[in-house]
Amino acid sequence: MNRIESAFKNKKAFIPFITAGYPNINKTEDFIYKMVSAGADLIEIGIPFSDPLAEGPVIQESSQKALEAGTNLDNIFELVKKVRKTVTIPLVFMTYINPVFSYGYDNFFKQCSLIGIDGIIIPDLPFEEKNEISDYAKKYDVKIISLIAPTSEQRIEEIAKDAEGFLYIVSSMGVTGVRNEIKTDLKSILASVKNTTSVPAAIGFGIHSPEQAKEMSKISNGVIVGSAIIKIIKQYGPDADKYIYDYVKSMKGAMN
Amino acid sequence: MTKIKICGLFREEDIDFVNEAKPDYIGFVFAKSHRQVSKETATKLKNKLDKNILSVGVFVNENINKIAEICNENIIDFVQLHGDEDDKYINDLKKVCNKKIIKAIKVKNGEDIIRWRNCQADLLMFDAGMGEGKTFDWSVLKNFIRPYFLAGGINENNIEEALNLNPFCIDVSSGVETNKVKDKNKILNIVRRIKMSNTRFGMYGGQYVPETLMNEIKNLEKQYEYYKNNPEFIKELNDLLKNYAGRPSLLYYAKNMTKDLGGAKIYLKREDLNHTGSHKINNVLGQVLLAKKMGKTRVIAETGAGQHGVATATAAALLGLECEIFMGEEDTKRQALNVYRMKLLGAKVHSVTSGTRVLKDAVNETMREWSNRVNDTHYVLGSVMGPHPFPTIVRDFQSVISKEAKQQILEYEKKLPYAVIACVGGGSNSMGMFYNFIEEKGVKLIGCEAAGKGLNTDKHAASIAKGKIGIFHGMKSYFCQDKYGQIAEVYSISAGLDYPGIGPEHAYLHDTGRAEYVPVTDEEAVSAFEYIAKTEGIICAIESAHAVAYARKIAPKIDKNESIIVCLSGRGDKDVAAIARYRGEKIYE
Numbered sequence: 073m074n075r076i077e078s079a080f081k082n083k084k085a086f087i088p089f090i091t092a093g094y095p096n097i098n099k100t101e102d103f104i105y106k107m108v109s110a111g112a113d114l115i116e117i118g119i120p121f122s123d124p125l126a127e128g129p130v131i132q133e134s135s136q137k138a139l140e141a142g143t144n145l146d147n148i149f150e151l152v153k154k155v156r157k158t159v160t161i162p163l164v165f166m167t168y169i170n171p172v173f174s175y176g177y178d179n180f181f182k183q184c185s186l187i188g189i190d191g192i193i194i195p196d197l198p199f200e201e202k203n204e205i206s207d208y209a210k211k212y213d214v215k216i217i218s219l220i221a222p223t224s225e226q227r228i229e230e231i232a233k234d235a236e237g238f239l240y241i242v243s244s245m246g247v248t249g250v251r252n253e254i255k256t257d258l259k260s261i262l263a264s265v266k267n268t269t270s271v272p273a274a275i276g277f278g279i280h281s282p283e284q285a286k287e288m289s290k291i292s293n294g295v296i297v298g299s300a301i302i303k304i305i306k307q308y309g310p311d312a313d314k315y316i317y318d319y320v321k322s323m324k325g326a327m328n
Numbered sequence: 329m330t331k332i333k334i335c336g337l338f339r340e341e342d343i344d345f346v347n348e349a350k351p352d353y354i355g356f357v358f359a360k361s362h363r364q365v366s367k368e369t370a371t372k373l374k375n376k377l378d379k380n381i382l383s384v385g386v387f388v389n390e391n392i393n394k395i396a397e398i399c400n401e402n403i404i405d406f407v408q409l410h411g412d413e414d415d416k417y418i419n420d421l422k423k424v425c426n427k428k429i430i431k432a433i434k435v436k437n438g439e440d441i442i443r444w445r446n447c448q449a450d451l452l453m454f455d456a457g458m459g460e461g462k463t464f465d466w467s468v469l470k471n472f473i474r475p476y477f478l479a480g481g482i483n484e485n486n487i488e489e490a491l492n493l494n495p496f497c498i499d500v501s502s503g504v505e506t507n508k509v510k511d512k513n514k515i516l517n518i519v520r521r522i523k524m525s526n527t528r529f530g531m532y533g534g535q536y537v538p539e540t541l542m543n544e545i546k547n548l549e550k551q552y553e554y555y556k557n558n559p560e561f562i563k564e565l566n567d568l569l570k571n572y573a574g575r576p577s578l579l580y581y582a583k584n585m586t587k588d589l590g591g592a593k594i595y596l597k598r599e600d601l602n603h604t605g606s607h608k609i610n611n612v613l614g615q616v617l618l619a620k621k622m623g624k625t626r627v628i629a630e631t632g633a634g635q636h637g638v639a640t641a642t643a644a645a646l647l648g649l650e651c652e653i654f655m656g657e658e659d660t661k662r663q664a665l666n667v668y669r670m671k672l673l674g675a676k677v678h679s680v681t682s683g684t685r686v687l688k689d690a691v692n693e694t695m696r697e698w699s700n701r702v703n704d705t706h707y708v709l710g711s712v713m714g715p716h717p718f719p720t721i722v723r724d725f726q727s728v729i730s731k732e733a734k735q736q737i738l739e740y741e742k743k744l745p746y747a748v749i750a751c752v753g754g755g756s757n758s759m760g761m762f763y764n765f766i767e768e769k770g771v772k773l774i775g776c777e778a779a780g781k782g783l784n785t786d787k788h789a790a791s792i793a794k795g796k797i798g799i800f801h802g803m804k805s806y807f808c809q810d811k812y813g814q815i816a817e818v819y820s821i822s823a824g825l826d827y828p829g830i831g832p833e834h835a836y837l838h839d840t841g842r843a844e845y846v847p848v849t850d851e852e853a854v855s856a857f858e859y860i861a862k863t864e865g866i867i868c869a870i871e872s873a874h875a876v877a878y879a880r881k882i883a884p885k886i887d888k889n890e891s892i893i894v895c896l897s898g899r900g901d902k903d904v905a906a907i908a909r910y911r912g913e914k915i916y917e
Binding site for chain 2 (some may be wrong): 132142174220233
């Protein structure tokens, strides 16, 4: 069993997201340890990109700040390498296709495999363009996590059929960011997914409260939270450790 | 949009392969062949076949009633006649069968093509033989107008060449077999290659956008394919171009400039005289009309200097659609008058405060807004960029520039020009200026990139000269970026050229050597702006002045009997204050 499978085995997975290098790369390391000890089942590490098309203002700002702080792929690889010495839960990258393309696909996925990255999420690489990286991801055993959106309709089956790792179910239209209400008919989307594949499905976009986490985990295999965590870092900066720990603990607690 | 047919399926696993690969058509051979199927087998296979794949029955000199029987039981969706059937046979078959008919023609030479061009069948297929895997001389198909299937010996090695002919559909059989049976990987590969080529120019282009937008851009692709050939749509658009935008635009012989430079005759394609003052209106009228036909009630668009925003707001006002424009905060300050113009036209203008607060960020924000609301909203992209089908749609709507210019120059000069020159940001006026000259190999195509304060500084926007291949804003192309693939902040005195990338078709024209891209600095452009004002009495846009600057450079070296066409993409009123400031005058709008 690979690490991603075990994250979903007999439980609902809580998946926090963190922008690497926000506010600086050393704090990212500390925050990851806090999230692990608070019960995170899988962590999404965001490789900042200058123009994150799928992100709302909160993650956009964190990406910009991280880049200004000198974050780049090489120091992110170093960070993961260090973290992997003690962290055993799955770690996946979330980024945009250009930084990966620019680094060279073979080189990028080779590094991922050397440092223990389990999967990758690339919002601007839809099903039709997956071939761009699939050979390299396969060669180095990095799972490509596909996204399903509220508008996917007949594409759900096509995407789910090809799914590996887990499926990222986008809860709402638009970009990432905290929402008070999720209007999409997620139940029927998840039913189509379950009809097609046994790969687990986690819901993300807009989720921030323990109540939402509880509700979403009832209909899926896990919950992904990004902007709410970045907001905590924005508020507390380098002293966010304790607040991140408490938040992850409360979210995970609500899902059990 | 070339389709793909996989012919000669006879095993159950063949159906599994195509259900996975999803070609547009598959074929059952009912005639004598090692791939022959009986009616019973075909029924069984058809039941197993993905409902979105259409099946074609292949017959050779078959009894008409037998074909009708198979059609009436809906085992096949198309009839393919591969023998000596003539028009009489086809007409007789039409009386008893309700399916569309494809007539396959064995091609030995060009006469075979001419002989069959008026054939009564719904579609034609050109083949070398009957499934033996041979090819024929495809050059005879050049300029053939009716849609046709191309068959005979097509495989992974010659597929690109086949696609270059732009057939309606490519038919493969032995090319996807190993040891006389269908090979799953070969099928998957060829279907993938054809589907990918439909969204690309060589390796450039593609559809790199979030999943939320995928169904919408596929819908746009489908709707555009329909409307671009729809006589009513074409009529309405042409009427708007003529009676509202003021087309055709003049091809003006710049006598004074020609005399002064002492070389090639200089013609100016006067897009600056269009309604709203630039070429942008050509694309916008097309897209807003298309949006309306698609049932959209709202359009959104990005704008840099404000030309595309003003044009979109204009078309939306005319056609009665709601309009919102996204403009970088920096640009709203630099172009405050255009912001007010858009408001006058009824548009809502959003000042974009993310990222570097210029054109690139305005595109990001418009894409984000589109993914928030796709159902009633069309994104009117302003250049030959973004995900497929935008580069094609914008190019087609802008190609009116070269369509007119080609007719006009042939009328005036009785021969084609030596070169056509246009400025390039994303590349819409240049693509429009190049398009109908691409096939005229003798005509040089020259695009002028913004070199800003010089290519040896970091203050430029020259994607071809200084950028590298990347994937951004939905497309693979050339982008200015750092070594980690972060998109660079670019600079040009001209807000319309201030974009870090270039459209994918330009990238392709560059790589294949068909077009040439040259850098022009701020200083050269400003000097050309002043020059054309004084010599010809024309105040052109600072963007267009980049093309004028390069024409000044090369015209004296070209023979007097030759001509060059410079695209004056827009008028320069918007730039007057900025140029004054560049020259040290304290003038503000």
